[in-house]
Amino acid sequence: MSEQGDVIKFMPQVISLDYIVRTAPVNAEFGRNMQAGRVTGHKCPQCARVYVPPKGFCPICVVETSKADEVPVTDRGVVTSWTVLTPIQYHGQNEREDYALASILLDGASGTIGQQRLLDVPLPEIRMGMRVEAVWAPEDKRNEDDGRGWGFGSAITGFKPTGEPDAGPEIYEEHQL
Amino acid sequence: MRDVAIVSFAQAPSLAAVDKTETQMLYPVITSAIERSGLGRKDIGFTCSGSADYLAGAPFAFVSNLEATGAWPPISESHVEMDGAFALYEAWVRLQHGDVDVALVFSSGVSSRGNLREILCLQNDPYYLMPLWADHVSLAALQARALLDAGLAKESDLSEVAARARRNGQANPNAQVSGDVTADELLSEPYLVAPLRPSDCPPVSDGAAAVILVAGERARDVCERPAWIRGIDHRVDPHYPGVRDLSTSASAALAAANAGVADAPIEVAELAAAFSHEELILRDALGLGDDVDVNPSGGALVANPMMVSGLIRIGEAFRQINEKGKQRTLGHATSGPCLQQNLVCVLEADS
Amino acid sequence: MSERCAVVGVGQTHHVKVRDDVSLAGLLREASIRALEDAELDWKDIDSVVIGTAPDSFEGVMMPELYLADALGASGKPIMRVHTAGSVGGSTAIVASHLIQSGVRERVLTVAFEKQSEGDTTWGLSGGRSGGVGAGGYFAPHIRAYIARSKAPEYVGWMVAVKDRLNALKNPYAHLRVEDISLEMVRDSPMVWEPVRRLESCPASDGACAMVLTNEKGGDAASKPPAWVHGTAMRSELGQFPGRDPVNPKGGQDCAADVYAQAGITNPREEIDAVECYVPFSWYEPMWMENLGFADLGKGWTLTEDGVTALDGDLPVNASGGVLSSNPIGASGMLRFAEAALQVRGLAGEHQVEDVRTALGHAYGGASQFFAMWILRAAKP
Numbered sequence: 001m002s003e004q005g006d007v008i009k010f011m012p013q014v015i016s017l018d019y020i021v022r023t024a025p026v027n028a029e030f031g032r033n034m035q036a037g038r039v040t041g042h043k044c045p046q047c048a049r050v051y052v053p054p055k056g057f058c059p060i061c062v063v064e065t066s067k068a069d070e071v072p073v074t075d076r077g078v079v080t081s082w083t084v085l086t087p088i089q090y091h092g093q094n095e096r097e098d099y100a101l102a103s104i105l106l107d108g109a110s111g112t113i114g115q116q117r118l119l120d121v122p123l124p125e126i127r128m129g130m131r132v133e134a135v136w137a138p139e140d141k142r143n144e145d146d147g148r149g150w151g152f153g154s155a156i157t158g159f160k161p162t163g164e165p166d167a168g169p170e171i172y173e174e175h176q177l
Numbered sequence: 178m179r180d181v182a183i184v185s186f187a188q189a190p191s192l193a194a195v196d197k198t199e200t201q202m203l204y205p206v207i208t209s210a211i212e213r214s215g216l217g218r219k220d221i222g223f224t225c226s227g228s229a230d231y232l233a234g235a236p237f238a239f240v241s242n243l244e245a246t247g248a249w250p251p252i253s254e255s256h257v258e259m260d261g262a263f264a265l266y267e268a269w270v271r272l273q274h275g276d277v278d279v280a281l282v283f284s285s286g287v288s289s290r291g292n293l294r295e296i297l298c299l300q301n302d303p304y305y306l307m308p309l310w311a312d313h314v315s316l317a318a319l320q321a322r323a324l325l326d327a328g329l330a331k332e333s334d335l336s337e338v339a340a341r342a343r344r345n346g347q348a349n350p351n352a353q354v355s356g357d358v359t360a361d362e363l364l365s366e367p368y369l370v371a372p373l374r375p376s377d378c379p380p381v382s383d384g385a386a387a388v389i390l391v392a393g394e395r396a397r398d399v400c401e402r403p404a405w406i407r408g409i410d411h412r413v414d415p416h417y418p419g420v421r422d423l424s425t426s427a428s429a430a431l432a433a434a435n436a437g438v439a440d441a442p443i444e445v446a447e448l449a450a451a452f453s454h455e456e457l458i459l460r461d462a463l464g465l466g467d468d469v470d471v472n473p474s475g476g477a478l479v480a481n482p483m484m485v486s487g488l489i490r491i492g493e494a495f496r497q498i499n500e501k502g503k504q505r506t507l508g509h510a511t512s513g514p515c516l517q518q519n520l521v522c523v524l525e526a527d528s
Numbered sequence: 529m530s531e532r533c534a535v536v537g538v539g540q541t542h543h544v545k546v547r548d549d550v551s552l553a554g555l556l557r558e559a560s561i562r563a564l565e566d567a568e569l570d571w572k573d574i575d576s577v578v579i580g581t582a583p584d585s586f587e588g589v590m591m592p593e594l595y596l597a598d599a600l601g602a603s604g605k606p607i608m609r610v611h612t613a614g615s616v617g618g619s620t621a622i623v624a625s626h627l628i629q630s631g632v633r634e635r636v637l638t639v640a641f642e643k644q645s646e647g648d649t650t651w652g653l654s655g656g657r658s659g660g661v662g663a664g665g666y667f668a669p670h671i672r673a674y675i676a677r678s679k680a681p682e683y684v685g686w687m688v689a690v691k692d693r694l695n696a697l698k699n700p701y702a703h704l705r706v707e708d709i710s711l712e713m714v715r716d717s718p719m720v721w722e723p724v725r726r727l728e729s730c731p732a733s734d735g736a737c738a739m740v741l742t743n744e745k746g747g748d749a750a751s752k753p754p755a756w757v758h759g760t761a762m763r764s765e766l767g768q769f770p771g772r773d774p775v776n777p778k779g780g781q782d783c784a785a786d787v788y789a790q791a792g793i794t795n796p797r798e799e800i801d802a803v804e805c806y807v808p809f810s811w812y813e814p815m816w817m818e819n820l821g822f823a824d825l826g827k828g829w830t831l832t833e834d835g836v837t838a839l840d841g842d843l844p845v846n847a848s849g850g851v852l853s854s855n856p857i858g859a860s861g862m863l864r865f866a867e868a869a870l871q872v873r874g875l876a877g878e879h880q881v882e883d884v885r886t887a888l889g890h891a892y893g894g895a896s897q898f899f900a901m902w903i904l905r906a907a908k909p
Contacts, residue, residue: 009548013308015299015588019234019290022196049770056201059244059766062208062218081669084722085661090651094658101661103669111770115661123722128676173677174771178631224764231590235655236583237613240894243764251765251779253786255619258584258591258611267608267623273630274530299590303646304551307589413597413607431604513594518607 014091026056029067034155035142039134041109042069049110053152075134076162077106080172084123100126104159105175112175117158129166132159181272182396182403183499183524185213186492188386191353191480194289195383199233203245203285203385210387211281215399218247221389222277224254225268227261227284229484231299234290242285253277260284261386261488262449262510262520269409272392279395283387286484293381293483300513302416314378316418316514318370321454323423325372330457332372336360338453339376339478346475351489353380353480379451384482386489397527404498404506404524408436411510411520418515429462429509429519436521438463438507443523445470445497445506447490451477455516459509463521473497487511491522498526532909533628534747534754535869537567537740543703543854546645547734552587553599556639559736560600566875567740568751569635571601574740576633580610580620580640581858585652587643600639612762614663614806614893616640617737617861618900621889622760624741625902629757634743640862641736649732649857661721664729664809668721670896671811674775675723680814680829682723686714687832688810689728689852695839696849698878703733703854728810728852735856737863744908755869755887755904759790767895774896780819783899788821791886791903797822800903802844802871802881803837804864805890808851813837816890817845839879847871847879861891865902872906 023031026042030053033040042054042065049058052073057064082102087095100123103112118126119135134156136142142155187209189195189202211218224246228239239256246252255271257263261284268280294312301307324330337360346355358376366374396403412428412435414421421427433439446469450456460471472478474493477486487510494508505525512518539562541547547555556579564570577593577600584590593602593609600607610620617640624638654660674680693709696702706713706727717727747754763786765779766772784796793799805820807813814828822843823831831837837845846852848867851860868889870876885907891900 011304011308013303013588017231017234017291017295021234021290022194024197024201026201027198051770055244056197057204057244059247060249060769062204062245062247064204081673083661083665083668083672084719085665086718086720087659088650088662090648090654090660092651092654092656092658093660101665109770111768111772114768128672174773229591230583230585236585236652237894239611240613240767240897243897244766248764248766249769251763251777251782253762254764255610255623255762256612258609259593263608267626270623270626270630270632273632274626296590299584299588300594302595303587303589306595411606411608412604413593413602415598415603416595417598428604512591517594517597 073108080175119158120160131164184400191382191384214389225264227264285385320423327424335453336363342478346479377453379481382482404495408523410435413518426462432521532744533757536750537563539563543733543735559738563738578624580616615891615898618891639738642856642858664721685810692852696853702849730855759787759903761786801884865889
């Protein structure tokens with residue numbers, strides 16, 4: 001509403017569109033494994049790179065991968081890079097406090113998985129090479145459909161330091177995504 | 178102008194709802210188009226694709242589609258947020274430069290994820306039209322009404338188009354809708370949005386398609402019967418349905434004229450008419466007589482993966498030359514409410 | 529073998545946080561009219577339109593070329609909309625140049641834009657979900673990796689910010705104008721995505737940029753000096769795969785090599801006189817200096833520290849103030865391309881670099897995976 005004579009310059013128009021995304025079989029299989037507390041990847045039959053989460057193909061060789069190519073991957077790894085975010089408040093944002101997101105190179109994976117929460121570590125102590133392990137959500141809180149291929153979804157709430165000695169640059173230097 | 182030909186085409190079966198990601202859907206289609214072309218990935222000098230974020234329900238949705246192309250080492254590539262037919266146009270222009278001979282064109286769309294009648298409202302002017310939530314079916318109905326009121330067609334003509342499309346669809350393994358139906362049977366359906374009946378409207382489809390273009394003699398080296406792009410052009414009309422005569426399509430007529438449709442007889446025309454009345458308007462605008470076989474594939478009425486329908490029409494027009502021995506065919510693509518934007522591609526075989 | 533392409537008109541809007549006085553169409557028309565006036569042409573002289581913008585969800589308009597056709601005088605003409613993520617402004621200009629070089633069209637109007645005030649960009653970037661990291665949050669780890677690899681001193685980032693913000697004061701169209709900018713001010717600004725500070729980051733702007741491209745005949749007939757296109761290139765690479773280097777991406781290296789080869793450039797550091805490159809966070813200047821071959825690996829930051837990239841330096845980078853000063857996302861790439869054109873035409877006003885014969889326009893996007901570049905010269909190819 002405006003008082004007589006005022007010019008209305010903006011008309012708020014909030015549009016809500018609902019989308020249902022059917023989980024692809026490859027992603028559903030990954031989700032089920034995560035539900036059961038197992039991290040899995042697909043190993044390319046041509047170049048042997050291990051993709052976590054699996055995509056159903058190797059984008060470098062352009063070769064399809066399937067359940068036959070499934071390999072177990074651990075839930076421990078190394079922080080290769082990170083940032084500390086001051087969350088911007090936008091419609092739908094639930095974060096309020098600063099938090100850290102890291103790229104993690106899991107033992108057994110060929111590439112990093114990005115934007116993983118770092119837990120139980122003061123922000124100034126985060127460093128490249130830090131050894132971490134997954135913090136799994138309680139079984140009844142894991143939703144196998146969550147995440148839609150964005151990392152681990154709700155099965156893993158984050159990663160915390162293991163206390164082991166840091167990995168050297170030869171481990172993380174090539175993986176600074 | 179350099180002569181450019183289509184040498185291969187592949188499409189995913191159009192499905193009501195696909196349980197793959199868009200990238201996973203594209204992957205075998207692109208691989209197939211490349212294999213059928215007789216060329217290798219390394220031969221491709223330029224790649225162009227089409228897709229729409231709002232169908233996928235995510236920003237930058239096209240980025241992950243890059244994984245289906247083998248973009249390592251890095252490739253020369255571009256993307257339009259439009260039907261793949263316009264990506265084909267960009268690739269055709271790029272090939273004119275002379276430094277590359279082969280282009281890959283592809284597009285994909287997952288319309289099943291959201292409510293298309295809501296989503297496409299966002300194609301309208303955000304200040305005046307969008308807040309009306311005038312969906313594309315209702316706007317199409319307005320155009321059908323304009324056509325009927327101008328005395329240019331009767332409702333039974335619409336049902337005739339719809340019936341023929343379904344009958345043709347029976348022979349098309351990629352058709353989502355098909356059947357041995359008559360116009361009278363369809364005419365007895367109640368309206369969906371008057372004067373359009375459900376059979377006058379397209380199905381909601383997920384799909385993908387890819388095409389390989391080759392310039393010059395090389396096309397004949399790799400393909401026994403390439404389809405040469407003899408003319409290609411696209412034009413747009415004013416956006417607001419109220420300022421144009423909806424019973425005609427000025428932009429389609431203009432594109433057809435610039436593409437040289439009338440230069441010689443067209444044997445087969447694949448028109449991206451998603452609604453039955455659109456086929457009548459387009460036939461007239463493109464100057465297609467009764468002797469032209471329109472939409473032997475069933476057209477967009479039997480499968481309408483948005484962002485792909487136009488590329489599929491051009492692909493089917495290619496198949497008519499490459500597989501069915503035709504000499505001169507036409508593929509059409511459209512975008513926007515009430516046939517606002519139109520692309521016409523005339524294909525010819527070697528004589 | 530192909531037709532020559534000339535930039536004969538450049539126009540842009542005054543980039544600000546909120547343009548509450550124009551609609552989306554109005555914003556584009558403003559830039560377009562300025563470009564047409566600069567080209568001394570009229571709407572009717574244009575035979576096709578190519579527009580570019582970032583994701584539709586930033587403004588909530590799907591396929592905006594449909595709505596904008598009328599406002600851009602495109603009725604009865606061809607119109608296309610390019611979308612290659614953040615590099616879109618650059619690739620849009622390149623697609624427009626293809627239309628000229630192929631001989632298919634003679635006078636193309638190309639416009640790139642973003643009206644960020646009419647949407648919520650961070651929401652848009654997050655796909656509507658909580659925990660979106662934004663562009664800064666995504667690139668911050670790469671910046672950290674560069675600093676670690678190169679052992680660059682931390683003040684390099686502040687120096688780039690100060691340089692670009694001082695340059696902005698000489699550009700009447702620039703959004704962020706910080707009159708008393710200093711190294712200390714940048715150093716003391718809040719950390720937003722560690723290690724990136726607020727004053728080392730780009731703003732969110734409403735803005736549009738337009739150019740008129742024409743062929744050799746049109747370039748010769750122009751009364752103001754044209755900028756001649758000597759090379760264009762685009763590259764895309766996979767955004768994420770094991771062992772990828774996003775800090776010095778191969779796509780960027782290959783794109784630069786391609787465009788330099790087309791323009792006959794073998795020593796970019798010596799042969800290029802001005803660079804407009806896409807630096808949305810200050811550390812991207814040293815990173816791109818290496819990626820583009822202006823400096824050896826690990827040494828890009830020395831160009832900044834030595835003043836080489838300053839306005840009065842040997843290789844001025846972002847004389848316009850760059851993306852750090854104005855960032856209407858969809859337009860930013862085209863602004864780089866257009867500012868490169870203004871430099872070789874001698875029309876950059878107060879931020880004109882002396883004696884520019886060859887300029888590079890650069891844009892990037894996505895996960896540092898999409899690249900668009902062009903080389904312009906005052907002389908014809």
